[in-house]
Amino acid sequence: LLQDEDGNTLSDEAISAEANTFMFAGHDTTASALAWLLYNLAHHPHHQERCRQEVRELLKGKAKEEIEWEDLSHLPFITMCIKESLRLHPPVTAVSRCCTEDIALRDGHVLPKGVICLLSIYGTHHNPDVWPDPQVYNPLRFSPEKSEGRSPLAFVPFSAGPR
Numbered sequence: 001l002l003q004d005e006d007g008n009t010l011s012d013e014a015i016s017a018e019a020n021t022f023m024f025a026g027h028d029t030t031a032s033a034l035a036w037l038l039y040n041l042a043h044h045p046h047h048q049e050r051c052r053q054e055v056r057e058l059l060k061g062k063a064k065e066e067i068e069w070e071d072l073s074h075l076p077f078i079t080m081c082i083k084e085s086l087r088l089h090p091p092v093t094a095v096s097r098c099c100t101e102d103i104a105l106r107d108g109h110v111l112p113k114g115v116i117c118l119l120s121i122y123g124t125h126h127n128p129d130v131w132p133d134p135q136v137y138n139p140l141r142f143s144p145e146k147s148e149g150r151s152p153l154a155f156v157p158f159s160a161g162p163r
Contacts, residue, residue: 098115
């Protein structure tokens with residue numbers, strides 16, 4: 001029964017496509033991200049122990065009922081571990097975008113308006129010009145001092161920009 005501002009409704013095919021997107025974007029990507037995080041921590045026990053210590057520090061003296069959503073922002077090393085897992089194993093490996101205007105590249109080439117580009121998130125996250133030793137799991141690459149000056153588009157595990 002839902003309609004857009006012009007009174008158009010979604011076809012059964014469009015509804016199915018939206019449901020598939022919700023399932024993939026909301027569940028599969030989360031499951032993949034968590035599985036790779038656990039895998040990486042299992043293979044790097046020193047990082048796992050540091051995460052454990054960070055949680056113990058945060059929870060020291062607190063009852064389970066006292067834990068707040070905001071407490072998650074006080075887990076910087078765990079956040080770095082999550083980001084590094086997402087960099088190595090992005091749940092979304094590539095996305096496509098349609099150029100809404102001509103885009104001049106550094107080498108002088110121009111991507112014309114209307115062209116659909118395939119962007120490799122996996123390739124971006126493994127680019128040795130941006131990420132030294134790109135195959136190595138190193139959460140410290142996301143420390144504030146190492147992140148300074150890095151383009152925000154160097155790390156886009158779930159894509160970026162207008163859809």
